[in-house]
Amino acid sequence: xxxxxxxxxxxxxTDAEKIAxxxxxxxxxxxxIPRLGIPSxxxxxxxxxxxxxxxxxxxxxxxxxPATCFPTAVSLGSTWDPVLVRQVGEALGSEARDHGIGVLLxxxxxxxxxxxxxxxxEFFSEDPLVTSVLGGAWTSGVQSAGVGVSLKHLAxxxxxxxxxxxxxxxxxxxxxxxxxxxxxxxxxNERPATVMAAYNLLNGEHCTENxxxxxxILRDEWGYEGVVVSDWGAVWDRTLSIPAGADLTMPGLGRxxxxxxxxxxxxxxxxxxxxxxxxxxxxxxxxxxADEASGDPHSVPSGADxxxxxxxxxxxxxxxxxxxxxxxxxxxxxxxxxxxxxADDPRYQGAGSSHVTPTRLDTLRVxxxxxxxxxxxxxxxxxxxxxxxxxxxxxxxxxxxxxARAADVAVVVVGLPETFExxxxxxxxxxxxxxxxxxxxxxxxxxxxxxxxLQNGSPVETPWRGEVAAVLExxxxxxxxxxxxADVLTGAAEPGGRLAETFPERYDDHPVARLPDGPATIEYRxxxxxxxxxxxxxxxxxxxxxxxxxxxxxxxxxxxxxxxLPGGPPGSxxxxxTVTNRGARRGSDVVQVYVHAPSGAVFHPExxxxxxAKVELEPGAAERVRIELGPRAFQYWDAAAHxxxxxxxxxxxxxxxxxxxxxxxxxxxxxxxxxxxxxxxGSRSAASVPSSAPEAYRSPSAERRFPAADFxxxxxxxxxxxxxxxxxxxxxxxxxxxxxxxxxxxxxxxxLVSQATRVFGIxxxxxxxxxxxxxxxxxxxxxxxxxxxxxxxxxxLALRALAVLNALTRPRGRRRxxxxxRPDSAPPRI
Numbered sequence: 027x028x029x030x031x032x033x034x035x036x037x038x039x040t041d042a043e044k045i046a047x048x049x050x051x052x053x054x055x056x057x058x059i060p061r062l063g064i065p066s067x068x069x070x071x072x073x074x075x076x077x078x079x080x081x082x083x084x085x086x087x088x089x090x091x092p093a094t095c096f097p098t099a100v101s102l103g104s105t106w107d108p109v110l111v112r113q114v115g116e117a118l119g120s121e122a123r124d125h126g127i128g129v130l131l132x133x134x135x136x137x138x139x140x141x142x143x144x145x146x147x148e149f150f151s152e153d154p155l156v157t158s159v160l161g162g163a164w165t166s167g168v169q170s171a172g173v174g175v176s177l178k179h180l181a182x183x184x185x186x187x188x189x190x191x192x193x194x195x196x197x198x199x200x201x202x203x204x205x206x207x208x209x210x211x212x213x214x215n216e217r218p219a220t221v222m223a224a225y226n227l228l229n230g231e232h233c234t235e236n237x238x239x240x241x242x243i244l245r246d247e248w249g250y251e252g253v254v255v256s257d258w259g260a261v262w263d264r265t266l267s268i269p270a271g272a273d274l275t276m277p278g279l280g281r282x283x284x285x286x287x288x289x290x291x292x293x294x295x296x297x298x299x300x301x302x303x304x305x306x307x308x309x310x311x312x313x314x315x316a317d318e319a320s321g322d323p324h325s326v327p328s329g330a331d332x333x334x335x336x337x338x339x340x341x342x343x344x345x346x347x348x349x350x351x352x353x354x355x356x357x358x359x360x361x362x363x364x365x366x367x368x369a370d371d372p373r374y375q376g377a378g379s380s381h382v383t384p385t386r387l388d389t390l391r392v393x394x395x396x397x398x399x400x401x402x403x404x405x406x407x408x409x410x411x412x413x414x415x416x417x418x419x420x421x422x423x424x425x426x427x428x429x430a431r432a433a434d435v436a437v438v439v440v441g442l443p444e445t446f447e448x449x450x451x452x453x454x455x456x457x458x459x460x461x462x463x464x465x466x467x468x469x470x471x472x473x474x475x476x477x478x479x480l481q482n483g484s485p486v487e488t489p490w491r492g493e494v495a496a497v498l499e500x501x502x503x504x505x506x507x508x509x510x511x512a513d514v515l516t517g518a519a520e521p522g523g524r525l526a527e528t529f530p531e532r533y534d535d536h537p538v539a540r541l542p543d544g545p546a547t548i549e550y551r552x553x554x555x556x557x558x559x560x561x562x563x564x565x566x567x568x569x570x571x572x573x574x575x576x577x578x579x580x581x582x583x584x585x586x587x588x589x590x591l592p593g594g595p596p597g598s599x600x601x602x603x604t605v606t607n608r609g610a611r612r613g614s615d616v617v618q619v620y621v622h623a624p625s626g627a628v629f630h631p632e633x634x635x636x637x638x639a640k641v642e643l644e645p646g647a648a649e650r651v652r653i654e655l656g657p658r659a660f661q662y663w664d665a666a667a668h669x670x671x672x673x674x675x676x677x678x679x680x681x682x683x684x685x686x687x688x689x690x691x692x693x694x695x696x697x698x699x700x701x702x703x704x705x706x707x708g709s710r711s712a713a714s715v716p717s718s719a720p721e722a723y724r725s726p727s728a729e730r731r732f733p734a735a736d737f738x739x740x741x742x743x744x745x746x747x748x749x750x751x752x753x754x755x756x757x758x759x760x761x762x763x764x765x766x767x768x769x770x771x772x773x774x775x776x777x778l779v780s781q782a783t784r785v786f787g788i789x790x791x792x793x794x795x796x797x798x799x800x801x802x803x804x805x806x807x808x809x810x811x812x813x814x815x816x817x818x819x820x821x822x823l824a825l826r827a828l829a830v831l832n833a834l835t836r837p838r839g840r841r842r843x844x845x846x847x848r849p850d851s852a853p854p855r856i
Contacts, residue, residue, distance in 0.1 A: 032309045036302060038062055044305045045287045048264060050278035054079070056312055057278075064309070065316040069176070069255070069276065070125065073132030073148050073164075074098045074375065074504065075382030076118065076327070078125040092326055093121050094333040095375055095382040095505040099134060100483050101344035103150035103526035104501060104575075106616045107640045108163035110343055115167020117336055121327040122173045128315035129174040129220055129255075135161040135208040136183050138484065138527050139556055140538040142453035144186035147376040147483025147502050151526035152557030152572065154204050155635050158211035165216040174219025174315045177212055179257055181205055181239060183224035187452045188544050190259075191759030191807045193227035196550040197740050202663035204556060206243065213248045219311055220253045223272050225260045225810070226548075227759075230746065234260045240271030253311045259813035262758070263821065265290040269297060273304035274311075279813060282820060330385045334506055338388070339519075341503035341510025343614075346523035347576040348488075348497040353475055355517025355578060356435060362403050363429035364391060365469060366439030366462075366479075367411035373441050373481040374507045377798075378449025384505035390439060390479075393512035404429050408469075409461040412443060418464040426465060430473040435495075437515065438469050441481030450802035452543075456487045456533040466490050479511065485529040488569050499523070517578060522614045524575035524684070528557050531569050535561075540731055545750040545764055551732035553723060553740060558685040559631035564728040573618050573635075573684035579609025579645070583617070586690040588679050597657035597672065597696050603681055603689075604650050607643035614642040617651045618682045621659050622691075624675035628662055629719045633680060655679070660696045665742075672698035754836025758809035758828060766804075768835040778803035 039047075043059050051057040051066060058066035071077040076093040094117065096102075102111050122130045134148040135157050143149075150157045161177070168175045182194035182205050196205060212218060223240060224233040233239060234256050244250045253273045261267045261275040264287050290296040327333070347354065356362065369390040375382060395403045408426040410416050430436040440462035447453055457463070470476045470493045477496040480486065481503075491497055498521065500511050513519035533539050537552040537560045555563060558572035584604045591598035601619050619637040623630040637653035657672070664671040674697040682688040718724070720736035738745050750764040751757060753771075762778060765771025779799050808831075812824045819827075 028310060028313055031313065032306050035062055035064065035309055036306060039305070041291055042284065042288055044301055045264075045284045045291065046281070047305050047308050048268060048273060048287075048301070049275040049283070053258075053277040056274070056308070065312065067128040067312045067316040068126055069129045069131060070122065070127040071131050072380035072382065073134050074102075074118075074380060075384070076121045076125050076127060076130065077380065077382055078127060090381075090383045091125060092383050092385045093125065094327065094330060094337060095384040096333075096337045097340050097344050097504040097507065098147045098376055098380070098483065098502040099150050100147045100526075101341065101501040101503055101523075102164070103156060103160055103344075104346050104499075104523035105160075105340065105343045105640075106156065106524050106526070106638060107343060107522070108159050110340060111160045112163040112167040113336060114340060115164040116170055117167075117329070117333045118164075119168040119171025119173040120329060121333070122168070123171055124327040127173065128317075129176055129311070130168055131176045131178065131222070132168075133161045133164040133175065134178055135212065136179055137205060137208060137556060139184040139550070140452075141456060141485040141527065141530070141536060142533070142538075143184060143484065144447050144452045145376070145378065145449050146527075147447065148380055148449075152528065153526065153635050154207040156526050156638070157208045159638075161208065162212045162216050165212055165218050169216070169219065172315070172317075174252075174311065176220040176222045176255055177209060177218040178222035179224035180209055180221055180233060180244070180254075181224060182228050182550070183226055183233075185226075185452060185543065185548055186450050186805070188761045188763065188805055189450070190225045190805060190810045191227070191757075191761060192544060193230060193547040193746065194550065195229060195547050195741070195745065197553050197737075198665040198668075199663045200550060200553045200556075203554060209244075210248060213244065213250050217250075218252060219315065220255045220274075221250065223254055223256050223260060225257050232260070232262070234262075234272045235266045235270045237270040245271060251307070253307045259810045262809050262812065265296045268304050269300045273307050275813075277813060280818065280820070286821070326385055334386060337504045338506035338510045338513070341500075341507045342513050342519035343522035344501060344503070345511060345514050345521045346499040346501075346525055346574075347514075347521035347578075348499055348525075348529075348570050348574070349491060350496040350576055353435060353477060353495040354498070354515065354521075356398070356515055360398075360402070360434040361432075362394065362398060363426075363433035363436045363473070364394060364403055364405045364439070365408045365426045365429060365436060365465070367407040367409055368441055368481050369394075369437075369439040369479075369508075370405065370407065371411045372508055373443065373502065374504055375502050376448070376483055377444040380449070382505075387505050388508035388510075390508040390511050393509040394437075394515065397512050397516050397518070404433065408438070408465045409440075409459070412445075415445070415459065416461060418461040423465055423468050427468050427472045430469045430476070433473065434475065436469050436473045436476045437479060438466055438476060439479045439481065440466065442483065442486065445798055447483050448798060448802075450805055451798065453484075456485055456530070458486050463490065466494070470494050477515070479515075481507075485527060487532055488529065491569065499525070517611075520578055520611070520613050521575070524573050524616045525570055526572070528561055528568055528572045528685075529570040530561070531567055535566050535568070535728070537731065542748055545748070545761075547746055547748045549734075549737060549745065549748065551734070551737040553732075553737075554629075554631055555723075555726055559634065560726070562632040562685050563726050566728050568686070571684045571686040573616070573682065574686070575616070575684075577609075577613045577615065579607055579611040579613035581613070581615045581643075582606045582608050583681070583689050586681050586692075588692050588694060591654055594654070595657055597660055597698070599655045599679070599694060601637065601653045601655060601679060601681065602650060604648055605641050605643065606648040607645055610645050612642070612644050614640060616640045616683075617653065618684070619653050619655065620680040620682055620685065620688075621655070622678040622680060623660070623662075623673075624677060626673050626675060627718060628673050629723045630662070633685065635685075672696065674698050754832045756828065756832055756835070758824065759807050761804065762806050763804040765831075765835070770831060770834045774831075775800070775804055778806055
């Protein structure tokens, strides 16, 4: 029994060995204890493909062994298909095993709070239900192969800008109903091997040091028994992180750091019971998954051909047909002008730590030519592929226009280059590169039968959509995205996707667009009004709504009804509808169930998704779709009682094709047999009277948005200061970005850019590549540099460097600020 062996090992391990086990041996592996037969275990990226760096590649993101690059999470999210996503997870688990990886770092289940998030391509949706269902399917699939997952990033990690030290300020209700809900369902149902604690602070406390988050909620309330691992470099001091519940520090802080932790253990500052609990969990993880570290990373993964075909199916299933005047699928015999450099050199995955070296790569140019014949397809690049900010080329546009005029249909492939969205950098707007927009305008004037294909990781503005015949959102389709897209264009496959995020008319319409995004805090002022919850509540027009997607066939929905769930708990209902394929083609449809809460003392968005089901039908076939709603669909988080509660009343249940296309609705009376709130530990507390929320939340307005005073009232406390530290007052959490008004800060950034270019493998050539390196490096903090140095920068040295930096930048005459209360800037203890 593994429990017996863990008890025996705990009794035989020395204190020094226990402490060594709580930090990585290097960038990717845990520490081995050979004398006791404790092996090391390898962890590895990533969410849409296995990234095992080649030997001596260090942190390079571009030098890895080949693996299948599946469509990214944004594409998986748009499938709305947990069965298919689980198959992807199974394939990823199999390849991770082949590459000798015991824990695969994913899935990413943070919400797409803002459409400009630089890492949105790694997340499923703006909705917690879609996120948790598909994230759970991914987790189940990977772990079925014997490989663990790392559910990430706990919690409120929705921005890349200043991500290492920014403080996410979230009201308790939004935190519970949205941001923690994505994790809760997966933790309680799938039991992931590890959960990853995020870089950022949450309501004033670093996530890796947040005992309320990692112990009270994750372990005590949700019953989690696995390992909490830090995001790479997120731990500053294990004497703070281990008692909070963060077991495994990655990539480790160097073996010299162990001596300081050992001293803290001997003095009692690190409780022995907390250390032993962390070590026991790490031993259970390693003993369960270290055997997976026996694969040969030099070989192409087994099953690569089958996985490529699966990736092709998923790419088609995640492609969303946003609009279509009947031009798609392409009719047999039509001539096609394929225009856009991304058709030949696709944007098929995200940029950053999830970058995968594919086993092969299909392009739309080759795949469409193979499908239609070389005589039917011509090609023109239309724009410079990698230079996203380069001006339009008149010569390239003229060539594209000539091809468009000579063809029956023009297919223009545009999107966001890697320089526009990447881990470490948020976008500042939703516009396509100017050269892409100019190309669309020129081509559609030459040929009104124009199809626009988008390759991007999150929403873009589409002011030209009224001029074109069809729009396909291909997202980031992975290594088989080109062939999957060709299947959709020719009708060999159905465009099976539905949007898992809202496409606004313009960025300024989004609630986050006018809210402060730093420099010290990210204020989640919109509370529950995220994505469609906002747009539907304030009735703002959108380009394409959440849940939207067209088909090549037609479906009828009939005989809808809602009934109490037999044998279910009070407040449970079954929603049923018959879906019939009335067209001549096989196709898929997604039934979405939204709940509209009654008006009362508690504010609610206009509606919230509470259930969905995807159905695939042959022509003429019908299926009775059944979706069950549990009590949570009608409950809210009572912040006063710290538990779930129902405000009784008449709730409207809506069956819809999207958040803006309701097909049927009915009302049900829901009463709470236990009017007192259910506390986080499952007991009952005295009924609390909901306090009236500020006007901005009871009656949200697109014009007024969310004033700071109203958000403070919702939080129940004053907002923390939100300004960058002045020179001479920097902290370990200050981003280098916020030091650029000093010469020392500028010199530091220059050094970090050079290091980032080398260590992370960022190409040094070209203005835009250097701009990415600069933007990524500017987010770094001294706190993170300690881990990033491989242990060469000790805690004491980092604090001394901070003191020197402040001394060099402090204006003459300004008094030295007092010592901050937070432990990370206290005098060295180690």
